[in-house]
Amino acid sequence: MKLLSLILLGLLFINTALADSIDFYMDQTKVKSFESSEFQKGELNINDQKINSEKAEIYNPYRKYTKTYQGYDFIALLDNVYGPSWREARTIRFVDSEGYFHNALVKNLLKGAKDFPGYLAYKEADKNGFTEFKAAGKNINPGPFYLVWKKFETRSIANFSDDLKWTSQLKSVHVIK
Numbered sequence: 001m002k003l004l005s006l007i008l009l010g011l012l013f014i015n016t017a018l019a020d021s022i023d024f025y026m027d028q029t030k031v032k033s034f035e036s037s038e039f040q041k042g043e044l045n046i047n048d049q050k051i052n053s054e055k056a057e058i059y060n061p062y063r064k065y066t067k068t069y070q071g072y073d074f075i076a077l078l079d080n081v082y083g084p085s086w087r088e089a090r091t092i093r094f095v096d097s098e099g100y101f102h103n104a105l106v107k108n109l110l111k112g113a114k115d116f117p118g119y120l121a122y123k124e125a126d127k128n129g130f131t132e133f134k135a136a137g138k139n140i141n142p143g144p145f146y147l148v149w150k151k152f153e154t155r156s157i158a159n160f161s162d163d164l165k166w167t168s169q170l171k172s173v174h175v176i177k
Helices: 002-017 036-040 074-082 084-088 106-115 154-160
Strands: 021-026 029-035 043-046 049-052 054-060 065-073 091-096 101-105 118-124 133-135 138-140 146-149 170-176
Touching: 021 074, 029 036, 029 074, 036 118, 043 074, 049 065, 049 074, 054 118, 054 146, 065 074, 065 146, 074 084, 074 106, 074 118, 074 170, 084 106, 091 106, 101 106
Parallel strands: 021 170
Antiparallel strands: 021 029, 043 049, 054 065, 065 118, 091 101, 091 170, 118 146, 133 138
């Protein structure tokens, strides 16, 4: 019986560790964490504020297709998670599920997002997830969280590709003062 209890406890730990979630940090401190099931509800309650998911038709200039995503306005989400102070930070870091990351200057991200609104998508509007794409010869599922930018065109890549990256398999967002 003791062995069975240990096995069940181990399975619970593994299941929790593998749960699809996204974490938000201010410097080294975790501010908020969301399970993908919370995103799927279509409404997030953050610090007594509600934010609703939206459908957004988005052209992907890298993959050359248009898809309709269900997600949350990225800047509004950051405002609700961090409060307005994040806008004064220097850098924002995006980390994917494999540990790869990129940094963007907050001032440049905010400037670019005025013309190209970002969405933290949790699925394609007509599916339960995302369509896989090929990268480096492998099939990649961009979920469970995919940062995409509306009105982005091929000519936008040269001007904003450093700060408005399309981050697939997003695992955490770090605001760094």
